[in-house]
Amino acid sequence: MHITAKDLAGLIPPGFTLGVATSAFQIEGALDEDGRGPAGWDVFSAKPGAIVDGHSPAVASDHYHRMPDDVAQMKQLGVDSYRFSLSWPRIQPKGSGPVNRAGLDFYDRLLDELLANGISPMVTIYHWDTPLALDDAGGWLNRDTAYRLGEFAAIAAAAYGDRVARWVTINEPATVATNGYTLGLHSPGEALLLDALPAVHHQLLGHGLAVQALRAAGVPGEIGMSNVYSPMVPNTINPLDKLSAGVMDIAQNRLYADPVLTGKYPDLIRAAKFFGSFDHPDEDMLIISQPLDFYGLNYYMPTKVAVGSGDGAVPAGMAEAMGSDLTAAAGSGTPFHIEPWPEADITAYGWPVKPEYMGVALKEMAERYPNLPPVILTEIGASFEDIIVRDKSTNNTFIPDERRLKYLSDHIETALRATAPGGEAEAIDLRGVYVWSLLDNFEWSAGLNQPFGLLHVDFDTLERTPKASYFWLQELIEERNLATAADAAVAKAIGP
Numbered sequence: 001m002h003i004t005a006k007d008l009a010g011l012i013p014p015g016f017t018l019g020v021a022t023s024a025f026q027i028e029g030a031l032d033e034d035g036r037g038p039a040g041w042d043v044f045s046a047k048p049g050a051i052v053d054g055h056s057p058a059v060a061s062d063h064y065h066r067m068p069d070d071v072a073q074m075k076q077l078g079v080d081s082y083r084f085s086l087s088w089p090r091i092q093p094k095g096s097g098p099v100n101r102a103g104l105d106f107y108d109r110l111l112d113e114l115l116a117n118g119i120s121p122m123v124t125i126y127h128w129d130t131p132l133a134l135d136d137a138g139g140w141l142n143r144d145t146a147y148r149l150g151e152f153a154a155i156a157a158a159a160y161g162d163r164v165a166r167w168v169t170i171n172e173p174a175t176v177a178t179n180g181y182t183l184g185l186h187s188p189g190e191a192l193l194l195d196a197l198p199a200v201h202h203q204l205l206g207h208g209l210a211v212q213a214l215r216a217a218g219v220p221g222e223i224g225m226s227n228v229y230s231p232m233v234p235n236t237i238n239p240l241d242k243l244s245a246g247v248m249d250i251a252q253n254r255l256y257a258d259p260v261l262t263g264k265y266p267d268l269i270r271a272a273k274f275f276g277s278f279d280h281p282d283e284d285m286l287i288i289s290q291p292l293d294f295y296g297l298n299y300y301m302p303t304k305v306a307v308g309s310g311d312g313a314v315p316a317g318m319a320e321a322m323g324s325d326l327t328a329a330a331g332s333g334t335p336f337h338i339e340p341w342p343e344a345d346i347t348a349y350g351w352p353v354k355p356e357y358m359g360v361a362l363k364e365m366a367e368r369y370p371n372l373p374p375v376i377l378t379e380i381g382a383s384f385e386d387i388i389v390r391d392k393s394t395n396n397t398f399i400p401d402e403r404r405l406k407y408l409s410d411h412i413e414t415a416l417r418a419t420a421p422g423g424e425a426e427a428i429d430l431r432g433v434y435v436w437s438l439l440d441n442f443e444w445s446a447g448l449n450q451p452f453g454l455l456h457v458d459f460d461t462l463e464r465t466p467k468a469s470y471f472w473l474q475e476l477i478e479e480r481n482l483a484t485a486a487d488a489a490v491a492k493a494i495g496p
């Protein structure tokens with residue numbers, strides 16, 4: 001069971017944002033329309049074997065053509081805010097040089113539509129769809145890509161700065177570096193293992209340069225970035241399991257959070273020659289660690305780590321999980337591996353459902369980073385196979401996604417309790433949560449097979465159908481609104 005929507009609403013502090021999130025490449029389709037340039041992901045996804053079942057992102061959720069309807073669905077849902085990303089190759093087809101007016105116009109219309117419907121826009125500047133021209137020049141291995149991102153942020157600030165409430169410079173550099181440059185599972189398909197470190201640094205530098213560009217443009221919106229965080233849990237009390245979990249923690253969590261929040265890479269990364277050279281000017285660290293208005297955290301699951309190469313029993317879907325197949329890719333004889341959680345519920349992706357670790361993640365962040373700015377959960381969500389039930393008498397369809405609904409409820413409850421006074425992460429000023437995702441979409445190398453949406457998308461007809469989780473979030477927001485209105489009435493009655 002899970003807490004009632006009414007009781008959960010009672011835990012929500014004033015001013016807290018309830019939102020939904022998407023990204024451009026995953027939902028838009030229309031890859032060749034209105035002057036969009038190619039992205040590295042267009043080419044990567046066309047490679048045989050790159051995407052499960054050979055699925056194509058060409059249409060995805062067809063959001064490019066259905067944007068007003070999708071905004072209307074959000075209005076119905078009642079969300080405070082919508083987090084979406086800008087398609088870099090739609091706006092700047094080559095990643096440098098001239099902008100494409102028709103591409104800029106699409107997000108102009110989207111922003112206006114959101115504001116007309118009372119939905120506050122949160123814009124992610126970079127969510128993985130690097131323009132192909134930049135990938136051809138080395139992508140994130142090339143320092144120049146960081147400067148190009150800074151320039152793109154300036155373009156975005158000039159075009160949209162007046163209407164954007166929150167900016168996310170870059171989404172999950174860890175996933176890009178691990179899946180795109182370490183393991184070759186994502187675009188651009190590089191499998192450099194430990195030599196992928198420059199792709200980490202240049203993304204973080206790109207983040208810093210984007211912050212500089214937004215600040216220089218004087219945008220009124222809040223500025224932050226989004227990192228994924230997975231608590232690393234040793235399989236046993238064996239010190240070698242603990243050591244392995246510690247290494248994973250450094251390689252997947254701290255490698256990305258420390259530079260941004262403390263201005264330093266973890267000591268192990270700096271000291272160990274075997275990570276390959278990633279010499280950089282000291283000044284980079286000042287750019288990377290500029291103060292942020294909020295820190296975005298994407299939370300999905302904890303990771304259980306054990307010493308040794310394991311028996312290969314990691315669930316198939318875990319191949320997508322952060323670094324879970326770092327060991328698989330490196331073959332047998334690797335020093336440590338990911339263990340499945342035998343007792344855990346698992347998602348369609350094979351990811352363990354462990355809501356209590358939402359609290360652990362926040363607690364670890366609070367302990368590690370005393371100067372942490374306000375935190376926003378920029379993504380939480382789960383993929384579960386959906387069943388469409390048709391009522392024979394009315395012909396209405398219903399999607400009873402109880403497991404997704406419970407996942408969301410449990411994780412939001414845990415986060416709210418952890419950050420409330422007396423909670424394990426009470427030092428964190430939690431400002432909001434965004435559900436991943438508004439609608440089923442192109443889940444990168446998993447293709448169209450991992451539905452994360454509150455809205456079901458039929459990928460043949462492109463019809464949207466709200467799932468039970470959508471109606472649950474709608475109810476939660478209604479309850480929150482009633483409680484807020486009641487509080488305001490009391491405050492007014494009592495007077496100053």
Ligand code: PNW
Pocket residue numbers: 023026171172175228230298300301320321322323379436443452
């Ligand atoms: C995120 N992990 O990726 C991305 O921001 C989204 O684009 C994506 O659709 C969504 O989560 C679901 O996968 C992740 O290993 C990649 O914990 C890896 C992990 C989490 C999220």
